[in-house]
Amino acid sequence: xxxxxxxxxxxxxxxxxxxxxxxxxxxxxxxxxxxxxxxxxxxxxxxxxxxxxxxxxxxxxxxxxxxxxxxxxxxxxxxxxxxxxxxxxxxxxxxxxxxxxxxxxxxxxxxxxxxxxxxxxxxxxxxxxxxxxxxxxxxxxxxxxxxxxxxxxxxxxxxxxxxxxxxxxxxxxxxxxxxxxxxxxxxxxxxxxxxxxxxxxxxxxxxxxxxxxxxxxxxxxxxxxxxxxxxxxxxxxxxxxxxxxxxxxxxxxxxxxxxxxxxxxxxxxxxxxxxxxxxxxxxxxxxxxxxxxxxxxxxxxxxxxxxxxxxxxxxxxxxxxxxxxxxxxxxxxxxxxxxxxxxxxxxxxxxxxxxxxxxxxxxxxxxxxxxxxxxxxxxxxxxxxxxxxxxxxxxxxxxxxxxxxxxxxxxxxxxxxxxxxxxxxxxxxxxxxxxxxxxxxxxxxxxxxxxxxxxxxxxxxxxxxxxxxxxxxxxxxxxxxxxxxxxxxxxxxxxxxxxxxxxxxxxxxxxxxxxxxxxxxxxxxxxxxxxxxxxxxxxxxxxxxxxxxxxxxxxxxxxxxxxxxxxxxxxxxxxxxxxxxxxxxxxxxxxxxxxxxxxxxxxxxxxxxxxxxxxxxxxxxxxxxxxxxxxxxxxxxxxxxxxxxxxxxxxxxxxxxxxxxxxxxxxxxxxxxxxxxxxxxxxxx
Numbered sequence: 001x002x003x004x005x006x007x008x009x010x011x012x013x014x015x016x017x018x019x020x021x022x023x024x025x026x027x028x029x030x031x032x033x034x035x036x037x038x039x040x041x042x043x044x045x046x047x048x049x050x051x052x053x054x055x056x057x058x059x060x061x062x063x064x065x066x067x068x069x070x071x072x073x074x075x076x077x078x079x080x081x082x083x084x085x086x087x088x089x090x091x092x093x094x095x096x097x098x099x100x101x102x103x104x105x106x107x108x109x110x111x112x113x114x115x116x117x118x119x120x121x122x123x124x125x126x127x128x129x130x131x132x133x134x135x136x137x138x139x140x141x142x143x144x145x146x147x148x149x150x151x152x153x154x155x156x157x158x159x160x161x162x163x164x165x166x167x168x169x170x171x172x173x174x175x176x177x178x179x180x181x182x183x184x185x186x187x188x189x190x191x192x193x194x195x196x197x198x199x200x201x202x203x204x205x206x207x208x209x210x211x212x213x214x215x216x217x218x219x220x221x222x223x224x225x226x227x228x229x230x231x232x233x234x235x236x237x238x239x240x241x242x243x244x245x246x247x248x249x250x251x252x253x254x255x256x257x258x259x260x261x262x263x264x265x266x267x268x269x270x271x272x273x274x275x276x277x278x279x280x281x282x283x284x285x286x287x288x289x290x291x292x293x294x295x296x297x298x299x300x301x302x303x304x305x306x307x308x309x310x311x312x313x314x315x316x317x318x319x320x321x322x323x324x325x326x327x328x329x330x331x332x333x334x335x336x337x338x339x340x341x342x343x344x345x346x347x348x349x350x351x352x353x354x355x356x357x358x359x360x361x362x363x364x365x366x367x368x369x370x371x372x373x374x375x376x377x378x379x380x381x382x383x384x385x386x387x388x389x390x391x392x393x394x395x396x397x398x399x400x401x402x403x404x405x406x407x408x409x410x411x412x413x414x415x416x417x418x419x420x421x422x423x424x425x426x427x428x429x430x431x432x433x434x435x436x437x438x439x440x441x442x443x444x445x446x447x448x449x450x451x452x453x454x455x456x457x458x459x460x461x462x463x464x465x466x467x468x469x470x471x472x473x474x475x476x477x478x479x480x481x482x483x484x485x486x487x488x489x490x491x492x493x494x495x496x497x498x499x500x501x502x503x504x505x506x507x508x509x510x511x512x513x514x515x516x517x518x519x520x521x522x523x524x525x526x527x528x529x530x531x532x533x534x535x536x537x538x539x540x541x542x543x544x545x546x547x548x549x550x551x552x553x554x555x556x557x558x559x560x561x562x563x564x565x566x567x568x569x570x571x572x573x574x575x576x577x578x579x580x581x582x583x584x585x586x587x588x589x590x591x592x593x594x595x596x597x598x599x600x601x602x603x604x605x606x607x608x609x610x611x612x613x614x615x616x617x618x619x620x621x622x623x624x625x626x627x628x629x630x631x632x633x634x635x636x637x638x639x640x641x642x643x644x645x646x647x648x649x650x651x652x653x654x655x656x657x658x659x660x661x662x663x664x665x666x667x668x669x670x671x672x673x674x675x676x677x678x679x680x681x682x683x684x685x
Contacts, residue, residue, distance in 0.1 A: 051452075051453040051454060052450055052453035052454055052466070055450070055453060055469050056466075056467065056469045058469075059469035059470045059498070060469075060470075060472055063083070063084055063470070063496070063498075064082075064083040064084050065083075066469065066470075067083055067084070067094060067095075067304075067307075067470070067498070067499055068083045070307050070308065070311045070499070071083070071094075071095055071098075071303070071307045071499075073307060073310045073311055074100065074105045074306050074307050074310055074346060075100065075104065075105055075109050076098050076099060076100045076303075077099045077100055077101070077276045078097070078098060078099035078100075078276070079098055080095040080096055080097050080098030080279060080303070081096055081097030081098070082096040082097065083095060083096075084096075084496065086495065086496040089495050089496065089517075089522075090495060090497075090512070090513060090516070090517045090524070091503070091504060091509070092495065092496040092497060092501075093279075093280045093301075093503075094279065094280070094301070094303060094304040094499040094500075095279035095280075095303040095304060095307070095499070096279065096280065097278070097279070098278070098279040098303055099276045099277065099278055099279070100276060100277070100279065100302065100303055100306070101179070101180065101182070101274035101275060101276050101277065102176070102179035102180075102283055102302055102306055102342070102346075103143055103147075103176045103177070103179045103180035103274055104180075104274040105306050105310075105346045106176055106179075106341075106342060106345035106346050107120075107136055107139050107140045107143060107176060107345065108140060108274065110136045110348050111136050111137060111140050115136055115348065116135060116136050116137035116140070117135050117136075117137060118135060118136055118348075118350070119133045119134070119135055119350045120134055120135060120136045120138075120139050120345060120350065120351065121133070121134040121139070121169050121172065121350070121351055121352075121353060122134075122324070122350060122351070122352045122353065122374050123167075123168060123169050123353045123355065124352065124353070124354050124355065124356070124370055124373075124374070125168075125216070125354075125355040125356065126355075126356045126361045126362065126366060127216045127218070127355065127356060127361055128216070128249055128250060128355075130249070131373075132169065134169050139172075139173065139176070139345075141271075142173050142177075142266070143173050143176040143177045143180055144177075144180065144271035144272055144273075145266050145269050145270070145271050145272075146173055146174065146177035146266060146269070147177040147178075147180040147181050147271070147272040148269040148270045148271055148272040149177075149243070149265045149266060149269035150177060150178065150181060150183070150208060150272075151181060151272050152269060153207070153208055153241050153243075154207055154208075154241075155178070155181055155183050155207050155208055156181065156182075156183065157181060157182035157183060157275050157277060158182065158183065158184065158281075158282075159181075159183045159184065159206075159207045159208075160183065160184045160185075160186060160204045160205060160206040160207060160285065161174075161178040161183055161184070161185050161186070161206055161207065161208050161209070161210060162185075162186050162187075162188060162200065162201060162204060162206040162208075162209045162210070162240070163175060163178070163185055163186070163187045163188070163209075163210050163211075163331075164187075164188045164190060164197060164209060164210070164211040164212070164224060164228060165187075165190060165210065165211060165212040165215075165224070165245065165331070166190045166212055166214075166215035166216065166222075166224075166330075166355065167330055167331060167336075167340075167353050167354070167355045168212065168245075168247070168353070168355065169353065170212065170245045170262070171187070171212075171331045172331070172340070172341050172345075172353075174210045174245075175187065175284075175331070175341055176341075176345075179283060179284075179302075180272060180273075180274050180275065181272065181275050182275035182276070182277040182281070183207075184282045184283070184284055184285060185283075185284045185285075186200065186204050186206065186284060186285040186286070186287065186297070187284070187286070187331050187332055187336070187337065188200050188287070188332060189330060189331075189332025189333065189617075189619070190212070190215040190222065190224055190330075190332065191215075191222070191332075191617040191618060191619040192227075192332075192616070192617050192619075193227055193230075193614060193615050193616055193617045194227045194228075194229075194230030194231040194234060195230075195231070195234060195615055196615070196616060196617070197227060197228065197231040198230075198231040198232075198234035198235050199295055200287055200295065201231060201232075201235045201237065201240070202235050202236055202237050203287075203295040203297060203506070203507070204285055204297065204506070205237050205238075205240075206240045207240055207241070208240055208241045208242070208243060209228070209240050209241070209242045209243070210242075210243045210245070210262075211224050211225060211228050211242060211243070211244050211245070212224050212244070212245045212246075212247055213225055213244060213245065213246045213247050213250070213251055213252060213253035214247055214250055214251040214253065216250065216355060217618075218356075218357055218360040218361055221250060221251050223251065223253065224253075225244060225253035225254075225255075225259075226253075228242070229256065239258070241258070241260065242256075242258065242259045242260065243259075243260045243261075243262055243265060244259050244260065244261060244262060245262040245263075246261060246262065246263065277302060278302075278303075279301065279302060279303025279304065280301045280302075280303065280304075280503060281301070281302055282299045282300065282301065282302070282503065282506075283300045283301065283302040283305055283306075284299075284300050284337065285297040285298065285299060285300075285506050286298045286300065286334055286337065286440055288440050288441075295506075296505055296508070296511075296515075297505060297506035297507075297508075298440055298441055298502045298505065298506075299502060299503045299504050299505065299506050300337075300443060300500070300502060300503065301499075301500070301503045303499070304498075304499025304500040304501075305342070305443055305499070305500040306342060306346050306500075307499060307500070308443070308444050308498065308499050308500035309338055309339075309342050309343040309346060309347075309443070309444060309500065310343070310346045310347045312343065312444050312445065312468075313325070313343050313344060313347040313349065314347070314452050315450050315451075315452040315453070315469075316436070316444075316445055316448050316449075316450050316451065316452075316468060317378060317380075317409075317411065317451060318378070318408070318409065318451030318452055319344075319347065319349055319377065319378060320349075321347065321348045321349060322349075323349045323350070323377045323378065324349070324350045324352065324374055324375050324376050324377050324406070325339075325343075325344045325349050325350065325351055325352065325376075325377065325378055325380075326351075326352035326354065326370065326371075326374070326376045326378070326379050326380070327339045327340045327351070327352075327379075327380040327381075328354055328358075328367075328379065328380065328381040328382075328385055329380075329381070329382075329552075333440075333552075333553070334439075334440040334443060335380070335413070335414070335552075337443075338443055338444060339380060340353060343444075352370065352374055352376060354366075354370055357388075358385045358386075358388045358389050358392075359388045359389060359391075359392040359393075363392070363393075363398055364388075364389050364392035364393035364398050364399065365393070365398035365399045365401070365402065367379070367385070367389060367399070368398070368399035368400075368401075368402035368404065368429075369402055371402065371404055371406065371407050371429075372402040372403045372404065372406075375406040376406055376407055377406055377407065377408050377409075378407070378408055378409045378410070378411065379407065379409075379410045379411070379429075380410075380411040380412075380413070381410070381411075381412060382412065382413070382414040382415055382551055382552030383412050383414075383415055383416065383417035383418070383421055383422075383552075383584065384415065384551035384552060384582060384583050384584055385551075386410075386412070386417075386421050386422075386424070386425045386433075387418075387421050387581070387582055387584075388582055389425075389428070390421060390424050390425070390428075391581070391582060394424075396428050399428060404429055404430055404431070407429060407430070407431050408431060409431055409432055409434060409451070410425065410429055410431055410432070410433050410434070411433075411434050411435075411436055411448075412433060412434070412435055412436075413435065413436045413437060413438065413445070413464075413552075414549070414552030415549045415551070415552050415584045415585070416584060417433070417435055419461060419462070432458055434448070434449055434458075434459060434465070435448075435459055435463065435464045435465060436448035436449075436464060436465055437464035437465070437528075437538070437540050439526065439528075441501065441502045441516070441524075442497070442500070442501045442502070443500045443501060443502070444468070444500055445465075445468050446467065446468060446471050446473070446493070446526075446538075447464045447465040447466060447467055447468060447471070447473070447538045447540075448464070448465040448466070448468055449465050449466065450466070450468065450469070459537070460533070460535075460537050462539055463533075463537040463538060463539050464538055464539065464540050465537065465538065466536055466537060466538065467536075467538065468498075469498070470497075470498025470499070471493050471497075471498060472493060472494035473491065473492075473493055473494075473532070473538060474491075474492050474493070474494060474523065475487065475488075475489040475490070475491060475492075475530065475531055475532055476489050476490050476492045476520055476523070477489050477490075478490075480520050480521075483531070485531070485532060485533060485534045486531050486532075486533060486534070487531055488529055488530065488531050488541060489529065489530075489531065490519075490520070490525065490526070490527070490528075490529055491526045491528050491529065491530045491538070491540065492520045492523035492524060492525055492526065493523060493524040493526065494522065494523055495517075495522055495523065495524065497524055501524075528540050529541055548560075548575070548576075548577035548585055548586070548587050549577065549584060549585050550577075550583050550584070550585060550586055550587070550619065550620065550621045551582075551583040551584060551621070552584075553619050555587065555616075555619070555620050557574075557575040557576065557577075557587070557641065559616065560575040560587055560589070560612060560616065560620065560622065561573050561574070561575050561589075563611055563612050563615045563616060564589055564591060564608055564611070564612070564625075566611070567604065567607060567608060567611065568594070568598075569593055569594050569597035569598060569599050569604050570591045570592070570593065570594070570604070570608075571591075571592050571593070571594050572591065572592040572630075572631055573589055573590070573591040573592070573631075574589070574590050574591075574631050574639045574641050574644060575587050575588070575589045575641075576588055576590075576641050576642075576644045576645040576648065577645055578624075578645065578648040578649070578677055579648070579649060579677075580621075583621055586621045586622070586623070586624070587620060587621065587622050587624075588624045588625070588626075588648065588675070588677075589608065589622070589624070589625040589626070590625075590626055590627075590628050590631065590644065590668065590671065591604075591608075591625060591626075591627055591628070592627070592628060592629065592630060592631065593627045601626070601627045604625070604627065605625045605626070605627075608622075608625045609622060609623055609625065624675060626671050626674075626675060628664075628667055628668060628671055629664070629667055630661060630664045630667075631664065632644065632659060632660075632661075632664050632665060632668070633659070633660050633661075640659065643655070643665070643684070644668060644672075647665070647668065647669060647672060647677075647678050647681050647684065648672050648677040648678050648681075649677075649678075649681075650677075650678055650679060650680040650681040651681065652681075652682050652684075653665065653681075653684035654684070655684050662684070665683075665684040666683075669681060669683070669684070
């Protein structure tokens, strides 16, 4: 019998003796400094809207009490012994000693509470002309049987299962079935090519791979099993067993003798019960950008992650248990893990899975259609999706025929949202567009507007919001000192991080400490730059130079350069992100040709584009390359990529004193201008 801990916790309104903030469009807190130097965000109208400030302050001053209350929103088979153990930072543990199961919390408990016939998932696939609704009852039946099949194949608690599937309900079924056994899932985005998949197989060493026969793009079928078979030929670890879900209404793959058909397997398998695990056991491995050569697999703890996600559905996003929640993302990214699968299901809401594009399946009215047809209450997407719709249907001629009366809010994250797009989208969808900022490493928002704590309807221009309770955010200078208001610096979070953040890196605890905690001891280094204004709002303005943000997908420049440098006619290369109207940012490559190159520049450019597409996949959006004589390098040989990216944006480039040959910028500027960039760029100096 599971320990029931107040299932109505999240539906309770926070108590307040003052007035609400109904008349305030933007709530502007001020900074109040205590004598011990700790900063807490306070609202100047404390008696009118104190719920957020009280919660935030409590989360930092009394974290055990605060998160203990949050932990009660999920079910535990064994209560925890201790809420917080930060005796071995940065390896913070939450809900120590507590035991639970992720699948039970996402599925079983809702069925046991009498909500089995409630719709858990809505799968909308315009390319197949199919809309499918999956109830919590069906989810329980299929996850438990698939868990039995996995157990028959030898999967046990702590084993790894790689999932290589598109955005279909069976992907979530595979995720939950793995979690049901206490095993660890690792979802690989279906757009990744064979070598990217192989690198993850070699690193995770899964006992089983679950794949689909194919995925869908607007103009083609992507044959997953072809890439899977290619990856299996590349790996150096023992070959895992493979289960293939055949999308027979799209494309049925010829199976190898060693591959098992999903449907056949389930017919001869029996349901399996939930295996309870400790709160700090791994739930999944999520590989972030930069996996080529050195995979970086984030480990997510089960207990803190489930509790925090469940809490954010109400507190941050303002949803209730009858809400229809739609995240326009993929299961291969952190947003899919957190807010297509675990967040809404653990909370008990309905999650929409849209297998299509904003503008091409078949037209730019699809977002409007889905909102009306499925009575969507909130949409979470990247700003690129809104830019795409705006470009295709600027006057909303296609979208205006649909009713949006169910929609309350649109949330955006993953990349910079320009003001023009935000203003257009608010007019088009007739709801507030609210930014929030977080990372794969955190698993849930770092900054946002916590809708449950007040009646917010907007944010200051370009702000990503206020710190979510649990995040003690500081802006630090390079020397580690704290920057004053409005000064740009590195965004860092004072330890301990709240529940649900990454536990460590898979098989790399020392790298975990080095990458995230060595620059500013006692802080988590977000590797993002920004500032905080006088009212406490956070502004994220820059990212790590080695990551390109393509429509919300973080692509490693190093991974792209590895592919490009493998070309026999290329001796040196630099990939940077350059502005793109639709995707926000796309990669551009400048390379140095071999003196005795067999191919001309045009031929090499075409070959590089084809090579990246074949080896990384179309998600990289790599289309532009150009040959130059030399790259800007320091005397130690480091390529100064940031200067190229800055020049492409027509901004002033200050040539560092360590540059080996300052004259290379003349040619680079000319080449960028021929490609349509740096048109107004001043000469580097």
